[in-house]
Amino acid sequence: MRALVIILLVLGAFWALTLWLANRNEARAEASHPARGELLQVDGHQVHAEVMGEGPDVVLIHGSNGNTNDMTYRLAPALAKNYRVIVFDRPGLGYSDPLNPNGATITEQATQLMKAAQQLGADKPIVVGQSYGGAVALAWAVAHPDALAALVPIAGASNPWDTELELFYKLTANPIGAAVVNPLITAYVPQSVVEDTFVDVFAPNPMPEDYADHFGPGLSLRRDSLRANARQRYNLLGEIEELAPRYHEISVPTEIVHGTDDTVVGLEIHSQTLVEQIPDAVLTSLEGVGHMPQHVSVPEVVDAIDRAAERAGLR
Template identity: 55%
Template sequence: MKLAVKLFIFLVILVIAFVAVTVWKAGANEARAESNYPPEGQLLDIDGVQVHAVVRGEGPDLVLIHGSSGSTRDFTFALVERLAPDFRVIVFDRPGLGYTGTIEDPTIERQADLLGKAAAQLGAPKPIVLGQSYGGSVALAWAVNHPDDLSALVTLASPALPWTTGLSTFYKTLSNPILGPITAPLITAWVSRDRVTQGVESVFAPQSAPKGYGDYFGPGLTLRRASLRANAIQRARLLNEIKSLSLRYEAISVPMEIVHGDADTTVGLHIHSRPLAARLDQANLTVLEGVGHMPHHVAEDDIIAAIKRASHRAALH
């Protein structure tokens, strides 16, 4: 047998072995993440889709919707405990993330439809709806499409209007129908803890993540293959969805509180929240000086104040 043929066979064996180890390691990492971070709340059946909901406290109903790469744990880390004395807080995992199942064509509008039905099943037909980052876009879709199914709207650092920057290579690759299924297992299997920590810190910049947040949040849940793909596909489609939704914001009829940090480099204040507030008479804008993309962790008092203003404006308190 010629040396070239032997070398080719050896390389094929190496590739097969690497693929097998990657798939095994990805599965093991996913199983470990789900074992270490099980569902915090209850699992609902909404039109055949599993929806994970955490319910805490008493008072007017308040729904919290997390951003990209998130889960209920982003809010239950600290904010829910502070809100529970004054509100019945309902935190959802969005479709494809945490322990909520995937849905076909997971637009922000279809996500809002699903979570609205879940809230109604939990006895909250007209909650205050708060969304952070991508979750704020879902909250906006809820308010536009179902204006009678919420009492007030709160957005935190949320994409609201079209932007011009391109999609990152990370999201382009993972959302690609061919490259995504190849890349996701590699990330699930081989991403380092240091890289995960760096990613978390970059989202909080210029602030730092609160002590213990990384361990509590359970990034391994987001790094599951299906969640990586779902998150990337949603993010890749968001711009076109916002272009369409933003033409209909005048349909929003409830009191609206907008909170945004002026140091947010992920979702720009001057591109999104400032022009949106100028456009809608019922929108009250709070600008947090020096605050980045995670105000619900680094400026909790301001967020709670905005929620209470929304509640008072809606005559719930």
């Protein structure tokens, strides 16, 4: 009995330390990378938006477990020379509130960001989404066809795949798993682990030396962000299976950008299929580029957005 009491006391002390470290690390992450834009209220939920530049409206939607800092690293400043650029934190990530505890669907996220864009006076923006954000952009185009001028998916997830979801997401998407695992990750996993995943995502292209400092890996390690991202990833395949049969309904000018060496979201499964599903869509394949064209091929991505703007009569 005494041994059991000692074990329980040790476990209790360990868990108290874990929660203290998690709180400390979250506070440090938010202090080093605070919200730099506007905090909008949309249907009772906070949406974080950064706005820069003047001209036709362009909305940028980041990928999995990202935040506005991804799109503001290179792409948004390049576009701001000729456009008014609006960069959102997707629901549950960065400084935007989650919509629900189950992981907002790509259509729910698209609706939330559309309403936020309208609050900022962008009734028909060019909608640009990278990776998971590409799926949200596609959902925007399908669900709200009159609320955008053009569509630009960048390495976007668009069509069903047959690989298994990683065990990490299965575990952290589960309420019990998240309650146990997420605090341990927040408390004890160093930011360098996130930076190592960046290297893999950029491959075969080198990750820019100052990208991680700009991005703020600690924001992705917060417990709520881990939970929201896991639920979104867990649900994504089924949502895309439901959405893909409706791509033929998209009628706005569509410029698709994808790297030939993308091993995260494969060119053949996704964009080479997508270009045949959307009427008059155009695919730009970037030779030797991986999953992050918005950082390693900025001129080519800007050119695609310029073409979309011209086709939409905005330039």
